Amino acid sequence: MTTPMIVVVLKGYPRLSETFIAQELLGLEQAGLKLSLISMRRPTDTRRHPVHDEIRAPVLYLPEYLHEEPLRVASAWWKARKLPGYRLAWKAFWNDLPRDLSRNRLRRFGQACVLAAEWPEGGTWLHAHFIHTPAAVARYTALMTGTPFTCSAHAKDIWTSPDWELAGKLADSRWTVTCTQTGHAHLQSLAQDPARVHLSYHGLDLDRFGPFAGERPARDGSDPADPVLIASVGRAVPKKGYDVLLKALAALPADLHWRFEHVGGGTETKKLKALAATLGLEQRITWHGALAQEDVLALYRRADLFALACRITPDGDRDGLPNVIVEASSQRLTVVASDISGVPELLTDGVNGYLTPSEDPAAFAAALEQAIRDPQTRMRFGRAAEARVRGAFDYHQSIRQLKTLFETEWQTHHDR
Template structure:
């Protein structure tokens, strides 16, 4: 079976961590006999010289290649702090939308796929729905978070989303929360399937104590340092402000705890200033944009993963942060906000600790508990690894995607 997919984000190269789940889904489907062609916006940093076999990548231009500053469509570059389109992205929106529509339709007529698969509700699903209607090819939509938020916020986008959802034979959501939100936007409950993301349990795996000590040393930290890791773009919905606010009341062992924040984004200077104002800047280290290999090293160094996600001021929230799955597979205890898709995979006091969002004291209390109870940390980490191996490995997750996509192609998803 051949599937023509459209997305706006994808790892720009083997070491890039932009939207890794799109690549994992696309690659995993090949193991279930599904040939995937993926249409993406052109980006000057897209570095797959031979494509990304077995996935067949296609790109569409929307501005001149020499206009590097205007290549802001997709690849986590279109939104400012994940709440509004950047000015440049808004300016090129008509060009990007027209080009993607033209190229998707051309590919659909040339490749004759059994199914069109749109990643993200916006902007891709309405464009895919137009091509689906023109060609008669069935449509499936996979939701990844921000598209639903934009549809909830703007009436004109809600209408576009509703058109796409009603055209789709199947809709997948990475969390129960996202599924309920998309049903409110117009998707029929019978066509919505909750499928969480998966994780590569061979790549992300627990570190031995000696390896953890070595990884800590590479960061200039001693083996007894309680190291808290947070990973993600520096945008409001990641909640890093509240994690930094928790730091003044943390202490542990013979050395003060160290917070490592891996990621880049619009709020970096604001977060640095917050750490200085709270007099914890020496214990909060910003790693900036971090490649995949470095991320693996940071997981090895960490004693705990913190995921303080929030609903930001505009109401945006992550669907299911990939870092939660990576932390589980890495055998790390996790302290995370009890919102969105996080409670779908984190069971309180079984494989992590759940806390209210935007609550520095709750974060500090949970982290102090883990700092003082290494046996409990080990218990949570072992159970998290077990969950990742048994139910969140990519092979089983893409098997669920394959089943839904095959049924969508046959038009048999609805009950």
């Protein structure tokens, strides 16, 4: 049996905020798998991580909005409607539409028509990264073409999708992987066959995030000329809880000397800067915007603490296990974070980090103060967090698991 080519549907590619996906794609290529990438959006980031330049798979960009490429969409629909499975896909679309009466639903079907009509040569398998919109395109395409599909589910895509839609995709996919125990349990509860839902941590490329050989100074916030550096990496969006973090910083005692550096773009940046000004923090904060991976690594190594006050938003959106927490921990950088989603799967409060309830600036401030004033404990927690990452979050383990899942399913499918 020849190695099938996996056609991977992505929401956008490349994206600075989704390094973990690029890392996985490269790992699968290095493991000998053939990939062809399908992006539902063109890139908006002005920079690329080095990992993006190492991926060799070709990229096909679907029309992000159908009205922007009407001739392409019309031509694709004309071809797709002649496919043997078109009626099945059309029926599935019409079953979904009353429960999601939106232009987005029509867009996903149109994008599926384009993918089916412009199918990459040699493609024999479909895999969607994210179980919301990419999996919708993959599912309709799979029905049209008769191509089996599988799925990787993460965080927002799970928790902001209705159960009926998740259940339908879980039923139609050969298998689904997800990256936290909470997400795994939720998807298993919706699956007709829970055994087809697998837990697979993304892990970290520990070659790129090698051990930090330097020694951090024992700063304790007492010297105004040598303040403690608190770092954070994450998009400025509501689920990251940066308003909570800023309020916690404002609540720190006046005798503590610190600086805060943030890395990441996002729609809330202007609002957060205004909040920082209102709280009187603007002179202590540096907003870097998006940075390349090597610059983020340098920040981890300069910093004394890493902070992220994630929350669950009213629409259910949340992080899984933020990859930046894994990255920071790999550099012996002690983390102060909220105890939600997958964070406690890596960090244990009082053992290898500081965890607080979400939406609680006072508790977060207390944890920050404790970490700042006690550099010896802070460093001990950092060493323990690094050991946990290097022992259990090596991404090669995830790549081996994914390769086994693909190859086992291919063999089963081939034998039918």
